[in-house]
Amino acid sequence: MKYESQKIALVYFAVAMGLFAIQVLGGLLAGWIYVAPNTLSELLPFNIVRMLHTNSLIVWLILGFFGAAYFLIPEEAEREIHSTKLAYIQLAILVLGTLGVVVTYVFNLFEGHWLLGKEGREFIEQPKWVKAGIVVAALIFLYNVSMTVLKGKKTAITNILLLGLWGLALLFLFSFYNPSNLALDKQYWWYIVHLWVEGVWELIMASILAYLMLKLTGVDREVVEKWLYVIVAAALFSGILGTGHHYYWIGTPGYWQWIGSIFSSLEVIPFFAMMAFAFVMVWKGRRDHPNKAALLWSLGCATLAFFGAGVWGFLHTLHGVNYYTHGTQITAAHGHLAFFGAYVSLNLAIFSYAMPILLNRDPYNQVLNMASFWLMSSGMVFMTFVLTFAGTIQTHLQRVLGEYFMDVQDQVAIFYWMRFGSGLVVVIGALLFIYAMWVPRREIIERGTAETPAE
Numbered sequence: 001m002k003y004e005s006q007k008i009a010l011v012y013f014a015v016a017m018g019l020f021a022i023q024v025l026g027g028l029l030a031g032w033i034y035v036a037p038n039t040l041s042e043l044l045p046f047n048i049v050r051m052l053h054t055n056s057l058i059v060w061l062i063l064g065f066f067g068a069a070y071f072l073i074p075e076e077a078e079r080e081i082h083s084t085k086l087a088y089i090q091l092a093i094l095v096l097g098t099l100g101v102v103v104t105y106v107f108n109l110f111e112g113h114w115l116l117g118k119e120g121r122e123f124i125e126q127p128k129w130v131k132a133g134i135v136v137a138a139l140i141f142l143y144n145v146s147m148t149v150l151k152g153k154k155t156a157i158t159n160i161l162l163l164g165l166w167g168l169a170l171l172f173l174f175s176f177y178n179p180s181n182l183a184l185d186k187q188y189w190w191y192i193v194h195l196w197v198e199g200v201w202e203l204i205m206a207s208i209l210a211y212l213m214l215k216l217t218g219v220d221r222e223v224v225e226k227w228l229y230v231i232v233a234a235a236l237f238s239g240i241l242g243t244g245h246h247y248y249w250i251g252t253p254g255y256w257q258w259i260g261s262i263f264s265s266l267e268v269i270p271f272f273a274m275m276a277f278a279f280v281m282v283w284k285g286r287r288d289h290p291n292k293a294a295l296l297w298s299l300g301c302a303t304l305a306f307f308g309a310g311v312w313g314f315l316h317t318l319h320g321v322n323y324y325t326h327g328t329q330i331t332a333a334h335g336h337l338a339f340f341g342a343y344v345s346l347n348l349a350i351f352s353y354a355m356p357i358l359l360n361r362d363p364y365n366q367v368l369n370m371a372s373f374w375l376m377s378s379g380m381v382f383m384t385f386v387l388t389f390a391g392t393i394q395t396h397l398q399r400v401l402g403e404y405f406m407d408v409q410d411q412v413a414i415f416y417w418m419r420f421g422s423g424l425v426v427v428i429g430a431l432l433f434i435y436a437m438w439v440p441r442r443e444i445i446e447r448g449t450a451e452t453p454a455e
């Protein structure tokens with residue numbers, strides 16, 4: 001570790017990994033309720049479990065991004081973070097908000113209250129006071145990292161990372177605007193949900209991947225930067241108008257069917273470019289970095305993001321196809337592999353790289369980490385396949401033959417059992433990952449010392 005303030009990342013990563021465990025366990029519970037629907041139906045109903053699953057996902061991913069920024073910005077800007085104290089205050093606000101969310105959801109408190117009650121829009125259900133807290137925390141964060149970069153060295157990696165993080169925070173402001181007209185509500189809702197994952201988060205992904213490639217493969221910075229600019233341009237060019245693929249059936253004008261189909265098809269390009277980038281960097285690289293697990297997660301991230309977002313996204317993005325598949329298990333299949341491939345794996349890649357440095361551990365449980373990669377990835381890929389089969393049958397029975405929703409659900413039950421099985425593998429992989437990150441290797445415990453890890 002070159003800069004003392006990089007240590008801030010450690011607490012962010014710790015909270016993120018805690019929520020990651022809760023998120024996958026929540027998913028597993030939701031998957032169990034699918035096959036045994038009366039489970040906890042009074043105490044913790046499915047809709048609440050689902051909310052905890054998706055909300056904790058978003059919160060831990062963002063905490064991971066914040067931690068990644070605090071870790072890599074000092075090295076790139078060649079100076080300490082502007083204020084360590086502000087960074088911890090920011091985390092305290094976010095943790096308080098998270099606890100508030102959990103208590104409000106689980107006990108279903110303050111229903112209908114404008115400030116204290118949950119808001120009932122998927123992914124952005126948080127009560128208004130929590131949303132306000134998130135904005136305050138985001139402002140503190142942006143001030144802190146922007147000051148650091150402004151006073152230090154500016155690189156393409158930090159510029160693009162900051163652009164992505166500013167975009168993330170500004171787009172979140174749309175969560176305060178909730179028009180009573182349902183079509184308008186949905187139109188703005190997608191500004192957050194879509195413009196995050198298919199817009200500004202791609203900038204965050206590209207810049208963190210670029211940083212990892214720089215460190216792990218030792219290629220020249222100029223080469224990394226050229227790729228970075230192309231990826232960012234392709235992401236913004238396709239992703240902004242690509243929002244149209246959510247405007248097909250919500251009451252917006254018909255031209256969105258063409259704009260959405262054309263531009264969202266082009267969204268495959270940046271994801272393909274990120275995959276090509278990662279592999280070309282490894283191929284051209286001149287450095288044999290000892291942290292192979294971090295490289296495995298980086299390559300896995302670029303590859304699974306291409307399949308989950310690019311291929312599985314394209315599968316149902318043309319309006320002629322989406323007319324039939326909209327809101328079926330095809331959507332869930334895509335949602336899972338896209339989020340896992342792109343943003344979960346990205347976080348796990350930067351954790352794998354940074355944690356041994358932050359904890360000053362060499363060697364660390366690298367083989368266990370790689371095992372967790374294969375468990376989690378194969379579990380998620382299998383889950384994607386079974387949900388795709390379920391969704392294909394569902395589309396035919398329900399949308400083509402016109403059978404009733406619940407009758408169709410009974411006929412695809414076998415796939416929900418298989419989803420539970422693959423989910424169990426994912427959970428085991430996730431717990432193994434957390435173990436590999438935090439528990440020192442036996443040699444170190446016995447010897448009592450560690451080497452300084454390679455950076």
Ligand code: HEM
Nearest residue numbers: 197245264267309313314316317326327331335338339342
């Ligand atoms: C990492 C990037 C991506 C993530 C994390 C992601 C995630 C998701 C999620 C969670 C949903 C479900 C939203 C909901 O209805 O509540 C969704 C819907 C959708 N996504 Fe993506 N996505 C990504 C990229 C893409 C790309 C690149 C495409 C197109 C090539 C695409 C096409 C679609 C379409 C068409 C829908 C609507 C499905 C429906 O009509 O039910 N996505 N995405």
Ligand code: HEM
Nearest residue numbers: 024027028030031331332335336339340344419420423426
């Ligand atoms: C890190 C891994 C995971 C990610 C990124 C993830 C992501 C998501 C997302 C984005 C949704 C909303 C999907 C949509 O609207 O289309 C969702 C819902 C869900 N997830 Fe996960 N999830 C993960 C792990 C799991 C696991 C291990 C299970 C266990 C079986 C699971 C089961 C479910 C269930 C049952 C739902 C509700 C689906 C519905 O409403 O029909 N997830 N998850």
Ligand SMILES: [Fe+2]
Nearest residue numbers: 194198243245
């Ligand atoms: Fe989208």
